[in-house]
Amino acid sequence: MGSQSSSRGRARRAARGRRQRGESEETGSRARARTAAETTRATRAVKRRTAVRDLTETPTAAEETITYGKAASRDPRKAAEEREKLWARLGATKNGASGTSYAHLLDGGARAHGGSAASTSGTRSRGSNRAALRLGFAAHRERFAKGLKCELEEEMALSEKRLNTWTLERLVSEGYAILGMRARYEGMLQRDALVRLTIPFADASDMSPLGRELPYHRFTTGDMVQMSEGDEHDAAGGITGVVALRSMHFITVAVHEDDLARLIETGSKWRVDLSANTVAHDRSLAALVAFSEPGGMPGSSAAPRRTDDRKSSTSYSTLQRALLGVPDENGTLEQLANMPPQWAGKEQKQNLAAAIKLVRDPLNPSQRVAVKSAMSCSLAVWQGPPGTGKTRTLIAYIGAAVHLASIQRRRGKGPVVLASAASNVAVDNILEGLAKEKFVIDGRPLRVVRLGAPAKVQPWLQELTLDAQIAQHPLGRQAAAMRDAIRGLSGPAYARQRKQATQLELTAAKSILKSVDVVCSTCVGAGDDLLEDLTFPVTVLDEATQCTEPAALIALSKALSAVLVGDSRQLPPTVVSRDAVDAGLQISIFERMERLGVKVSLLDLQYRMHPLIAEFPSQAFYSGKVGSAPTPQDRPIVPGVAWPKPNVPVVFLEINDAECRAPDGNSLYNVEEAKTAITVVKKILASGDLAGPGDIGVISPYAAQVRLLQEEYGVLGTAKRNYLDYTDEDKMKELEIRSVDGFQGREKEVIVLCTVRSNTGGGIGFVDDPRRLNVGITRARRGLIVLGNRRTLSTNEIWRKWFKWIDQYGCALGDYKNFIGR
Known part of the structure; x- marks a missing residue:
């Protein structure tokens, strides 16, 4: 018996030893694989940084990337012929001395070459196609790198000119700086401290927590600011922060907690300046380099049936080739866009149908078609005219995509969707929609995280930010305890502890990102290092017509497939450099795909406007294809004023006084128009029909008019609460006065549009842009009031059409007093 027991013991020990050796070997194998992956990532990062530096310092002309055959390398004439053939494959045309243009990048000329590039057979043809593709990506990188460089130089030159040549008085009067501000601690926002900046009253006995009304300024939520003690700008020793909230009496700024004590020191006064930010440029340039490289994006054109997410170092992905817009041996541009994405290919047809069924019921037919087509292609393009529910449709698509990933048991592979947009407001709209929709995935709520500075996120969405989720993570709580223990202490030992806390927070962040279903971020925010090693099955890009192509590529370059959502009939990206505009930086990737013939899904039913407000935009900008869901009864006309036609909530009020040029010479205003508005x-607010001033938006194309309107309106409503307690009720207490461009994507019950222009020469500047008119007249739900001078505006064709429509309904008034009942 003892012998048997001893024998069994030896057997168990031997088995245990074998298991331990096996586990050790397996652990060692995983460790080696992890080390190899880290080495590869580090090498790739070094190469990428080198490429970005080279592109900035010594840009390479696209044609220098061509590898010639033996004959062409010896004969310049044959080399020229070979170059011409390659450009012809790309849809490019002759362009004076330079010999080529970039038709495939910026217009529809490539459609003439839209057939499959495989029309000539053989290995040599395939090799030529690959050479043409390399040239196309190099041309893309060259053009947009030039545009980014011109834009950055222009922005920096303007910033330096203001700081170095403008007087302090001019900086203040033009709203680029505020003087004499005092800081008061307001609370913590994750790891940042919130400070309220006010201009105190001169009489201490009349102190108010709000301080004096702030002078006109250009600071808006999300802006970077530089705070300098005293009245002199101090770029080196100042404190950098992010505007979290602006009010008539104060601005709230988020700063690093280490800067708090200095800011709130008794008696200190601060100058606040708008700060230049190069992060967007740097990340756009890095994305441009990644996009132009074989293997720079997830997926492999060489192996379309691969199911893993690894990056190929020898080929361009399907999405990469579709976004370039050049047909190749794999098919036309339309065929490339329609290729099933690797994560939801044809073999997943039943699962695809099941995922769509879960979220399709609330959608109208055009929305369902858009979602269904996007689920089965590598590149989808949706056009969302004003009020057509593009955000709602996007949310449905995101839900379907996550459901499909769940059905496929795609567990442990990281997030499914990167939801991105040009602005923080648009990202927050998606985030809020996902939170309200309450999707259930495998019996649990949908997991979403918002990337970016908490100060740029709406207060009621703070709990969904990455910083807030880190604070609730065990490692995050451990890091917070370490920071609390050494707060205010300095020295090498404490520095090491802060570094350890940062590492714990980084580990927590990576754990959270790997566990969620959806990551929400701005395009620029998607360039965060935390997302460097993540591959998303899909990126959805809202406001795709409002961001430059390099900025869009920051988010798009991380995905296997993409959905672009926007409207090329509304305003394009804001670009200040004329040279950058000439390089194509103002043409969005959405518009370029549309020009090249990629099929666009139109959302054709609007839910925002009274049907008569929506009638002209539908006819003028969308060929009458956009219908209206609301009935006149759903959008009752706002009382308090005498609408010329009681059943038509649109009016044009004639303004006869001339426009004036602002002191800086760069903007215009109209005094009579501002007073009338x-x-x-x-008068409308006095009727009591609206919930408050927040139901009205007053907009103008000109910054000087926006400023005049703000001064004319003065202070109404009550004081806002602290940023952390800010709600929709607080928003309702303030009249919103903004530029037309800044109001895109927004809506109000009533819109008052001030056009400003009134002159004998008939000049209307950028008011002649049809896209600006489209944005201006499609923000209102129940009432649209337009002020301007008919004779001046009628020099433009689209405005003449609008006046013809107005006259058809008899909605023009020559005297505004008839409108307000005087």
């Missing part, structure tokens, strides 16, 4: 606003 504010009089109309107060």
